[in-house]
Amino acid sequence: xxxxxxxxxxxxxxxxxxxxxxxxxxxxxxxxxxxxxxxxxxxxxxxxxxxxxxxxxxxxxxxxxxxxxxxxxxxxxxxxxxxxxxxxxxxxxxxxxxxxxxxxxxxxxxxxxxxxxxxxxxxxxxxxxxxxxxxxxxxxxxxxxxxxxxxxxxxxxxxxxxxxxxxxxxxxxxxxxxxxxxxxxxxxxxxxxxxxxxxxxxxxxxxxxxxxxxxxxxxxxxxxxxxxxxxxxxxxxxxxxxxxxxxxxxxxxxxxxxxxxxxxxxxxxxxxxxxxxxxxxxxxxxxxxxxxxxxxxxxxxxxxxxxxxxxxxxxxxxxxxxxxxxxxxxxxxxxxxxxxxxxxxxxxxxxxxxxxxxxxxxxxxxxxxxxxxxxxxxxxxxxxxxxxxxxxxxxxxxxxxxxxxxxxxxxxxxxxxxxxxxxxxxxxx
Numbered sequence: 087x088x089x090x091x092x093x094x095x096x097x098x099x100x101x102x103x104x105x106x107x108x109x110x111x112x113x114x115x116x117x118x119x120x121x122x123x124x125x126x127x128x129x130x131x132x133x134x135x136x137x138x139x140x141x142x143x144x145x146x147x148x149x150x151x152x153x154x155x156x157x158x159x160x161x162x163x164x165x166x167x168x169x170x171x172x173x174x175x176x177x178x179x180x181x182x183x184x185x186x187x188x189x190x191x192x193x194x195x196x197x198x199x200x201x202x203x204x205x206x207x208x209x210x211x212x213x214x215x216x217x218x219x220x221x222x223x224x225x226x227x228x229x230x231x232x233x234x235x236x237x238x239x240x241x242x243x244x245x246x247x248x249x250x251x252x253x254x255x256x257x258x259x260x261x262x263x264x265x266x267x268x269x270x271x272x273x274x275x276x277x278x279x280x281x282x283x284x285x286x287x288x289x290x291x292x293x294x295x296x297x298x299x300x301x302x303x304x305x306x307x308x309x310x311x312x313x314x315x316x317x318x319x320x321x322x323x324x325x326x327x328x329x330x331x332x333x334x335x336x337x338x339x340x341x342x343x344x345x346x347x348x349x350x351x352x353x354x355x356x357x358x359x360x361x362x363x364x365x366x367x368x369x370x371x372x373x374x375x376x377x378x379x380x381x382x383x384x385x386x387x388x389x390x391x392x393x394x395x396x397x398x399x400x401x402x403x404x405x406x407x408x409x410x411x412x413x414x415x416x417x418x419x420x421x422x423x424x425x426x427x428x429x430x431x432x433x434x435x436x437x438x439x440x441x442x443x444x445x446x447x448x449x450x451x452x453x454x455x456x457x458x459x460x461x462x463x464x465x466x467x468x469x470x471x472x473x474x475x476x477x478x479x480x481x482x483x484x485x486x487x488x489x490x491x492x493x494x495x496x497x498x499x500x501x502x503x504x505x506x507x508x509x510x511x512x513x514x515x
Contacts, residue, residue: 088112090267091160091192093185095122095153097341097402098202098235099166100131101138101242107145109270114160115153116188126153134401134428137243156188162198162267163189165214166235168341169203175348177206182213190221198229198263204289204342205232206349207282215256230256231264232281234288239340239400250274254284292346293361298332299343300364303371306334306494316494317476334494336448336474337371337407339396344368344405372410375446375474376418381497382470382489383444385419390442390466392457393449394426401428408448427453439465450475459486 088111092103095117107113117123125132129146131139145151157163167181182203189199201210210232218224232254237245251272255261261278268276279287302320309316320331338344347365351358379389396406403409408424415422425438428451432438439445439462447454454477463469463486471483474493483490491497 089114089158089160090162090164091116091157091189092164092166093117093157093188094165094167094181094203095119095126096166096168097133097135097239097242098237099164100126100133100142101135101237101246102164102166102202102235103151104138104141104145105243105246105271107148107150108141110150111270113145113151114158115151116155116157117153118155120155123153123155126151135242136240141243157192159192159194160197162200163193164200164202165189166202169205169345169349170341171345171348176352177209177349179205179209179213182209183217186213186217190217190223193223193226193228195226195228198231198260198267200231200233200264200267202233202235204234204346204349205285206353207285207289208353209285210254210256210281229260229263230281231260232284233264233268234284236288236291239397239402247271248274251276252279252284252287253277254279254281256281286350289346289350292342293350293364295332296338296343296347296368297360297364298330299335299338300367302332302334304367305331307374309494310496313496315492317492333476335371335407336375336411336493338368339405339407340402341404344396372407372414375407375411375448375472375493376414378472378491378493378497379415379420379444379446380418382472382491383420383468386421387443388421388423388441388467389415390438390445391415391422391424392426392438392445392447392454393451394424394429394432395449395451398450399428399452401430403429411446411448427451436465441465441467443468443470445471447471447473447475447477450477454478459483459488463487 090106090111090113092099093116095115103113103115122132129143131142165185167185170178172178199214201214214230233251236249251268253261253264253276265276265278306316309319316334323329323331347361351362391412394408395401395403412422423438424432425435426432469488471488472491480490
């Protein structure tokens with residue numbers, strides 16, 4: 087194949103376009119966001135992602151990557167657009183449908199269409215194949231495939247190359263054609279299957295993680311009620327060769343783990359009891375954290391939140407538990423400030439901490455490990471820090487005079503029963 091058209095230049099579409107371009111293919115990227123298109127056309131990267139700026143700069147300089155707001159004719163079309171959840175927790179397919187509609191005028195016999203967006207089982211048929219049929223193209227020799235990504239922010243460039251890929255096709259030939267395309271840069275093992283199996287595999291992977299995190303979060307609530315440090319307990323439990331408990335936290339964010347389980351629930355609502363329960367547990371964690379704050383900070387007090395992204399060392403705030411925590415705190419009447427070194431919209435750390443009654447850590451950014459309690463002492467009104475990610479050295483902070491509360495440990499270590507009897511927290515346990 088000589089030319090690729092990538093529709094959607096977000097956190098996955100843009101790196102994918104850059105990888106194809108770096109492999110020597112001619113790539114045309116499409117996005118409806120004119121600001122992003124303008125930045126990329128200048129060889130700039132609109133996202134914080136190690137290794138990606140260099141790839142984009144070179145691809146644009148060599149004219150291997152062009153961008154605009156409209157598609158062009160190509161040998162292969164890759165649709166990599168968002169698939170958010172509706173308020174009813176159903177898959178919102180409008181972006182996929184619009185992306186597919188946008189390429190219809192440019193399709194020719196022998197083209198390949200790959201839906202990369204994470205979707206519910208059957209979505210590629212409902213979106214891609216259905217529109218082909220609706221436009222009288224079902225008899226044309228157009229190949230259809232689904233090839234979901236399986237990467238994490240901060241390691242996207244490396245994982246696009248080295249992670250394994252599952253490629254589903256509407257026919258065996260379609261799967262093989264897509265596999266040949268991705269082999270231009272993928273070094274990991276590639277497995278071919280049918281469309282629905284490929285769609286389900288991606289959902290299963292993220293649902294596994296969501297359920298495991300839910301178990302850890304439920305254990306955190308239980309351990310806190312019993313005066314047990316859940317982090318120590320999990321660490322010791324994981325010494326068993328067949329146990330691998332995940333870590334608890336203030337909730338689950340990102341566009342995958344917090345969303346993908348709902349696609350399975352929507353496809354089979356009467357058969358998804360465990361998955362549904364896990365989602366409820368993880369979705370309850372922001373409220374649980376706010377209840378902890380309410381135990382220690384008077385109403386109208388100031389809470390300084392450290393962390394806005396959904397995970398460490400990235401600027402991605404999609405489905406971030408921190409944002410939900412901030413909203414809940416504000417609804418309770420707290421004054422809230424927030425700092426995140428990766429999110430440009432946040433304020434400076436000193437302003438965030440100024441006269442704070444409580445510091446709340448919600449993201450485990452690496453540089454949060456080296457925060458200096460002596461500096462904090464000069465700025466905050468009350469030496470109270472709540473650590474939901476077990477990121478700081480608690481002994482160091484306690485020696486500096488701070489009261490340190492750890493998610494998954496008793497709030498009042500000297501009086502565990504008082505904590506357990508608190509109805510608002512016990513109800514969430």
